[in-house]
Amino acid sequence: MISYLTVRECYDLCALASDMEQDSMEYVQLQGWIRTNRKSKNVGFIELNDGTYFRSAQLVYSKDLEDFEEIGKYGTGTAITVTGKFKVTPDGRQPFELDVTEVVLEGACDSEYPLQKKRHSYEYLREISHLRVRTNSFMAVFRVRSVLSMAIHEFFQNQGFVYVHSPIITGNDAEGAGEAFVVTTREDGQYEKDFFGKKASLTVSGQLHAEAFALAFRDVYTFGPTFRAEKSNTPRHASEFWMVEPEIAFADLDDNMNLIEDLVKYSIDYVLQNAPEEMKFFNERIDKGLMDRLELILKSEFKRMPYTQAVELLQKSGKEFEFDVEWGHDLQTEHERYLSEEVVGGPVFITDYPKDIKSFYMRMNEDGKTVAACDLLVPYVGELVGGSQREERLDYLESRMDELNIPHEGLEWYADLRRYGGVKHAGFGIGFERFLMYITGMTNIRDVIPFPRTPRHLDY
């Protein structure tokens, strides 16, 4: 009898099943793609990956097979269906192998296949996004991307949060201020004659819309694509990326920070549990300090420190920074890293930033100078999450909008949320790719997005 299995199922069975059950799997059939194929005079070895698992299956074929020579010619990338006797190999590098009895060619691979055995640079692989996912590094990245997505959904749904699809096309670019892409069906900028009868942009954040839903459902989150038409060609900027933006009602800044801490820990733990082989790979091959860093996060109690105190500590530190530290200015990554690495030795929330370096919707503190914002800083990266309590007092909100010359028109609905049963509420945004980079140790955002979009790069 033949068992039709995936490579993943074979590994699971070896890990879980008793010897007897394994013995009952006399013949196994697998389908997948050849990673490597080595053949000597009498015997050959194929590493077969079928995408269901990070690791491959070892196939052993011998010259007893009629098409022994033919099989030996199958190169990397060739797709085959293979049947073989299942053999447990507790002392081998893999827990099992297949003694091949039959190989059927499913899809030949052209000899010009760009992914041969040798290692390729990430730069090169970026030019073949449709194929790089077949390599170890990218197969690990994109499986973890999927697993991390699920971690986020489970975290929120388990607590009764409602997932909101905030709109992608928006008529309100208040937040985007010059960095929003325009969406049009015309080529002359006459937006009043355009598809929507007005100027339309790609969203830079779903937060304002999420607030409307939080004031009905209490706890909500978004998880969707956002866009920036920013010409920054850095390893941390992409024109299209995904954001997670939770919003909670009857909640203040402390509740917000508790939620951030829970989310970060839950997600890391979930990925470690659900993608152990991939995480082992990242720790060994991409970033040797990775696992230690993540374990530190898991066991840390996230500290909290007001911005004003952080500035004082930085000024007194005696450390020479490239950028000066001055109250009222944004913290630079070097400052953020110093605070979390040297001062705290772990994750730290910096709270209560000067109002002038934060957004109009953040809640004014009693001092009239700072707002109830919180940024989570983590070692080796700096800012990972940014959030705030929202201004629920209509008069404060409107005077802040006036101060910043933000037109009330188009945001009447946002004011309505304060007019009709508005309550204290808070929320945050986490850049999904930044979080994914943090968890995998990958250092270029182009390498964690399936088909990345950056200035002058729109392939596929």
Place this chain on the structure above:
Amino acid sequence: MISYLTVRECYDLCALASDMEQDSMEYVQLQGWIRTNRKSKNVGFIELNDGTYFRSAQLVYSKDLEDFEEIGKYGTGTAITVTGKFKVTPDGRQPFELDVTEVVLEGACDSEYPLQKKRHSYEYLREISHLRVRTNSFMAVFRVRSVLSMAIHEFFQNQGFVYVHSPIITGNDAEGAGEAFVVTTREDGQYEKDFFGKKASLTVSGQLHAEAFALAFRDVYTFGPTFRAEKSNTPRHASEFWMVEPEIAFADLDDNMNLIEDLVKYSIDYVLQNAPEEMKFFNERIDKGLMDRLELILKSEFKRMPYTQAVELLQKSGKEFEFDVEWGHDLQTEHERYLSEEVVGGPVFITDYPKDIKSFYMRMNEDGKTVAACDLLVPYVGELVGGSQREERLDYLESRMDELNIPHEGLEWYADLRRYGGVKHAGFGIGFERFLMYITGMTNIRDVIPFPRTPRHLDY
């Protein structure tokens, strides 16, 4: 001692806990928004909803309270924190009520609040998308939207599918053919000078990109927004909507149909389990045949019928259709409904459509006239899902592209997937909103999208 709870938690405790545990909850504090407030001379009743549950909590306040008269004036939409003695009321309409000891005003509600007690038309509520979510109908719709999203993620992730974020901005509008929005930072259509150095569009489908990932991971799915710049003002068309597009390798049309059937049944069952109050509401107030229809789906074995046979049956039916039935033409909704309602009496896949009415990437059948496509038709709606086996043979694919004048340029990577270990694979697309409408009985797509976008409508 005061227990700080949500309305949902109160209901859960009443359903699950022993009498003793309920007794231990002497005082409970809730926070939420007033749905209704009725007061007589000595006693008042408030329905309090906090968004965590479809149903509300009943608050009873008496003239013993110092601010009895004041509380009596709190109108619909007012946000309060309420403390009260928890009382199980097994014979009441609600399983519990709160004998109020204290009410704190959290957020007043302006007297011009558009949502007063009386019922509003959906047309009117569409103009206040930021508030309509506070009504029964829309709170039910948008919680089910969230639950259905999670059903889809769980269905795929439980089986090891990898979630792929296919790109939103795309340089390839082969599929969009005139119906794609342009993404730009210019107002003169000079795309070579534009942000990406070429014309950029909003995606109409993530399928082609998903195929690249399926040929690495075997089983993948997308779940993201897609766009059509189509000027159809119908209850079933929106300019921005979400699609689920699974893609499976080493799989044919039969595997595809099995997967569709499993997904549809799993999702419906999941929603019935996880949003029972909402589903009861839809069945009683929105669409009285809803539950029967869904139960029929759950217990049906989905039938399969070739297009050619379907056309014969329609032609022989003797039924007068508005549109003629002719081999080679698309089936209209009236035909689809007749097939599933009258001929089959349940869900049915129509397979093997004429190539001329289907897309270039669908696999050619041996007859040279039809392709391995499958549409799922369901009673009362017609088409719910469309899928196909993909053409994995490069020569067939390229000759179809030539036939349809689809340029090879820009799709070289798609051809590569056939060149390098290409294998049989299949996939399908399900319009998330259409599926949501089917499950809730809502008949206008504008009423199942948080902030809908349609021609000349871009509010919020």
